[in-house]
C-alpha cells in the first residue's frame with residue numbers, strides 16, 4: 538500500500554470526492570491546492586499544503602517523501618489559452634519534474650475524455666489508447682498531459698498512468714453522463730488500483746463505471762485490477778425525466794465530448 542500519497546487539486550470536485558475515499562489506516566494523504574482546504578477531521582491522516590501546481594519549489598517540497606502522486610490539479614473546464622497553457626500544461630510539467638527530482642516512483646495523471654472529445658461515437662467501445670482528438674484547449678492540455686507522462690516514463694523511468702476520466706460526480710447530471718459516469722466509489726477503486734498495481738512505463742486507461750450505456754473500454758483499467766461496482770442505470774429514469782432525451786442527431790450523444798464540440802465552448806478563445 539502507498540503510505541503517503543500527494544493529491545494535487547485536492548479542493549476540486551474530484552479531489553473532494555476522493556479525500557474520504559482514499560483514506561486508509563497507515564496512510565497519510567498530502568492534500569495540495571491553491572484554494573483553502575477543509576481542516577483535518579477527527580482522526581483524519583492528512584497534511585494540507587497551500588500551493589500552486591506551477592510553483593516548482595513548492596511542488597518539489599510537496600513531492601518529498603511520497604510514494605505516489607495523483608495529479609488532479611488544473612482547470613477542469615475550458616479557459617482562455619494563456620490560462621490553459623500556464624496551469625494545465627506548465628503545471629503538469631512542473632508536477633512531473635518535481636516528482637522526478639524527489640524520486641517519486643508513481644504518478645497518476647487525471648486526463649479526460651475531452652482529449653478525444655471530437656471522436657465521433659461508433660458502435661464499438663472506445664479503446665483505452667484512442668488517438669488524440671481534443672475538443673477544446675482544455676482537451677489539448679489533457680493530450681499534452683498524456684504526452685508529458687509518456688516522456689517522463691520513457692526518459693526517466695517514472696511509472697505513469699493517465700486516466701481518461703469520463704464524468705466523475707456524485708450522480709450523472711445529464712443523459713450523456715449515463716454513458717460517461719465514473720461513480721466516486723469506482724473512482725477511488727480505480728485510483729487505488731493505479732497507485733498499487735505493478736506497472737512500468739506509461740499506460741492510458743479509461744476512468745468509467747460499468748454503466749449499461751458505457752462508451753469506453755474497461756480493459757485497461759481492469760488489467761490494473763480495477764473492478765467497477767457501480768452502474769449509472771440506477772439513475773437513468775430520473776435523469777431522462779429531468780433532462781429529456783437529447784436530439785438523436787445532436788452532439789450530445791454523437792461525440793465522445795458531447796456538447797463540448799459545439800461553438801458554445803469557443804467563448805474561451
Ligand code: 15L
Nearest residue numbers: 613614649650651703704717
Ligand atoms: C471533464 O473533463 C470536466 O473536468 C468535467 O467537469 C466534466 O465536464 C467531464 O469532463 C465530462 O465530460 O462530463
